[in-house]
Amino acid sequence: MNFCPICSSAEIERKIPEGDNLERDVCNKCNEIFYTNPNIVTGVLAYTNDDELILCKRSIEPRSGYWTLPAGFLENGESIEEGALRETFEEAKLYVDDVKLFTILSVPHINQIYTFFTGKVANYDFGPTPESSEVKLFKYDDIPWSELAFPTVIKTIKLFLEHGDNEVFNEVLKPKA
Numbered sequence: 126m127n128f129c130p131i132c133s134s135a136e137i138e139r140k141i142p143e144g145d146n147l148e149r150d151v152c153n154k155c156n157e158i159f160y161t162n163p164n165i166v167t168g169v170l171a172y173t174n175d176d177e178l179i180l181c182k183r184s185i186e187p188r189s190g191y192w193t194l195p196a197g198f199l200e201n202g203e204s205i206e207e208g209a210l211r212e213t214f215e216e217a218k219l220y221v222d223d224v225k226l227f228t229i230l231s232v233p234h235i236n237q238i239y240t241f242f243t244g245k246v247a248n249y250d251f252g253p254t255p256e257s258s259e260v261k262l263f264k265y266d267d268i269p270w271s272e273l274a275f276p277t278v279i280k281t282i283k284l285f286l287e288h289g290d291n292e293v294f295n296e297v298l299k300p301k302a
C-alpha cells in the first residue's frame with residue numbers, strides 16, 4: 126500500500142500496532158490500521174436423484190478449461206448461503222432445493238476459506254454463462270477427476286461420494302508436498 130485510502134497520505138508504515146501482535150499497514154497521519162484477512166469462497170455441489178452432479182467448465186483464469194463446482198467470493202452483506210446460491214445462478218443459471226451446509230475447508234497457505242453447500246438440482250434449463258463455457262451433469266462414475274480445477278472441489282466431491290451429505294465436514298487443506 127502506497128497511499129492511505131482514507132486520507133490520501135503517503136505516510137503508510139508496516140508495523141505492529143499497539144496491543145496487536147502482527148505487522149499491519151498503518152497510516153501515520155490518520156492512524157487507520159489496514160487489516161488483511163482471508164477471503165471466503167462459497168459454492169454449491171448440486172446433485173440429482175439419478176446419481177449426477179453439476180460441473181462448470183471455467184472460462185476464466187485461474188484454471189480456465191478445468192471443471193469446477195459453481196462457487197465464488199462472498200460479497201459484503203451476504204450470508205454464505207446467499208453467496209453460494211448467487212454464484213450458482215451467476216455461473217450456471219442453476220437453482221437448487223434442499224440446501225445444506227456440507228464442507229468448511231480452511232486453506233491457510235493461500236489465505237482462503239471455502240464453504241460448500243449441497244443442493245438438489247431444481248431446474249434443467251441451466252447452461253453456460255460468461256464464467257462457464259459449459260455446464261453439465263456428470264454421472265458419479267464419470268467425474269473427470271484429472272480435469273478438476275481446485276483441491277477444495279476434489280475434496281468436497283470425494284466427501285460427498287463417500288459419505289453423502291448428512292454430516293458437515295470441517296477440514297484443513299495443506300499445500301501438496
Ligand code: ZN
Nearest residue numbers: 129132152155
Ligand atoms: Zn490516513
